[in-house]
Amino acid sequence: MTIYDFDQVISRKNSACAKWDAAPFIFGEEDIIPMWVADMDVPVAQPITEAIKKRAEHEFYGYPIPLPESTADAVVQRMKRKYDWEIDPRWIVLTPGVVPALNAAVKAYTTPGDNVIHQDPVYYPFWSVIQNNGCQVANNALHLSGDRYQIDFDDLQSKFHPLQQMVPLPQRTRMMILCNPHNPVGRVWTRDELMQMGEIVIGNGAIMVSDEIHCELLFKGHQHIPFATLSPEFAQNSLICMAASKTFNLAGLDASIIIIPNRKLRDRFNETKKGMMPSGSIFGVVALEAAFNYGDEWLEQFLSYMQGNLDCLMTYFEKHIPKIKVIKPEGTYLIWLDCRELGLNSNELMTFMNHEARVGLDHGFVFGPSGVGFERINIACPRSLLETALDRIRQAVAAL
Numbered sequence: 255m256t257i258y259d260f261d262q263v264i265s266r267k268n269s270a271c272a273k274w275d276a277a278p279f280i281f282g283e284e285d286i287i288p289m290w291v292a293d294m295d296v297p298v299a300q301p302i303t304e305a306i307k308k309r310a311e312h313e314f315y316g317y318p319i320p321l322p323e324s325t326a327d328a329v330v331q332r333m334k335r336k337y338d339w340e341i342d343p344r345w346i347v348l349t350p351g352v353v354p355a356l357n358a359a360v361k362a363y364t365t366p367g368d369n370v371i372h373q374d375p376v377y378y379p380f381w382s383v384i385q386n387n388g389c390q391v392a393n394n395a396l397h398l399s400g401d402r403y404q405i406d407f408d409d410l411q412s413k414f415h416p417l418q419q420m421v422p423l424p425q426r427t428r429m430m431i432l433c434n435p436h437n438p439v440g441r442v443w444t445r446d447e448l449m450q451m452g453e454i455v456i457g458n459g460a461i462m463v464s465d466e467i468h469c470e471l472l473f474k475g476h477q478h479i480p481f482a483t484l485s486p487e488f489a490q491n492s493l494i495c496m497a498a499s500k501t502f503n504l505a506g507l508d509a510s511i512i513i514i515p516n517r518k519l520r521d522r523f524n525e526t527k528k529g530m531m532p533s534g535s536i537f538g539v540v541a542l543e544a545a546f547n548y549g550d551e552w553l554e555q556f557l558s559y560m561q562g563n564l565d566c567l568m569t570y571f572e573k574h575i576p577k578i579k580v581i582k583p584e585g586t587y588l589i590w591l592d593c594r595e596l597g598l599n600s601n602e603l604m605t606f607m608n609h610e611a612r613v614g615l616d617h618g619f620v621f622g623p624s625g626v627g628f629e630r631i632n633i634a635c636p637r638s639l640l641e642t643a644l645d646r647i648r649q650a651v652a653a654l
């Protein structure tokens with residue numbers, strides 16, 4: 255058994271990594287601890303490094319085939335093992351990322367002017383994915399009830415029956431982009447919630463594009479349910495976007511898997527993305543396969559370390575910075591912080607975190623209007639780094 259040491263601090267500076275090397279420019283501060291983009295500061299699982307090295311030794315790096323059989327097999331087996339979901343390897347489409355896939359999906363299944371639903375505060379590229387393709391955001395904003403985010407199902411239903419001065423408008427809501435587990439609020443949607451969303455969205459003839467990239471990053475007691483497993487009808491009207499990239503920290507290797515059970519939807523998707531993006535990279539495919547086949551030992555230890563980081567963060571805020579409330583996550587390593595009690599507006603809060611605390615966070619307002627007054631912190635790092643960041647926030651809050 256390999257024991258991973260997630261406590262070791264390894265410098266990533268000057269490795270052309272966005273998280274560290276772009277941080278001084280992004281936050282306007284040289285001495286900043288970057289805790290923004292969803293990227294981990296811990297080394298990857300050994301079998302992944304070994305598989306990449308082995309492939310690199312075969313010194314031919316030409317065009318790959320879209321999806322090697324052994325990689326498809328690793329995906330099929332993982333879906334069966336994790337979710338008891340039997341998928342046909344032909345349903346799998348490899349893309350270089352989930353965001354390019356979301357773009358292709360909006361392009362493939364909508365026409366400019368259509369409405370696409372999402373739930374703010376939400377992973378900010380969702381806004382541009384919809385708007386850059388000429389569609390309008392139909393925002394089914396989540397609402398915070400106590401310390402847990404909930405879905406407004408009446409509002410979701412209303413997206414399909416818009417009324418203007420009592421006159422029903424033609425229904426042009428074609429798609430919903432779902433985020434499950436949800437970034438940034440950390441909810442892992444339950445079977446009941448998914449069923450209700452599906453009944454409304456699919457029931458009204460729209461397509462569900464389910465971004466499940468964080469599906470293996472779960473805290474204890476939570477279970478991920480792929481949307482397409484809920485019913486054959488849901489499967490035939492949905493795209494499930496997954497990857498090894500978030501779970502195993504492989505975002506720089508460009509490989510994601512989009513599972514599309516419906517042949518017509520799949521053909522349309524493939525046709526749309528043709529010439530716009532490659533399938534993936536040769537190293538991405540190798541890493542994905544190694545991660546899915548041999549990564550579980552690492553993942554188990556990583557998730558246990560994340561639980562420790564979360565406990566540390568929650569205790570710290572409760573004890574030392576009670577004005578900032580932690581929204582307890584069910585999944586992801588991105589923690590949503592309610593900073594409204596600090597009494598700062600969006601600009602002031604951003605300046606405060608960047609220049610007073612010198613901690614590089616994702617500012618809530620970029621996730622949509624419901625994110626104003628919140629900040630998102632990435633805790634996928636050695637605990638000592640997290641503690642230093644928390645200390646910086648504490649000192650800055652004390653000086654307010």
Ligand SMILES: Cc1ncc(COP(=O)(O)O)c(C=O)c1O
Pocket residue numbers: 291292350351352353354377433437465467468497499505510
């Ligand atoms: C919900 C969600 N979708 C997609 C992505 C990025 O996907 P990719 O790098 O595969 O384009 C992220 C990254 O943080 C994310 O949080």
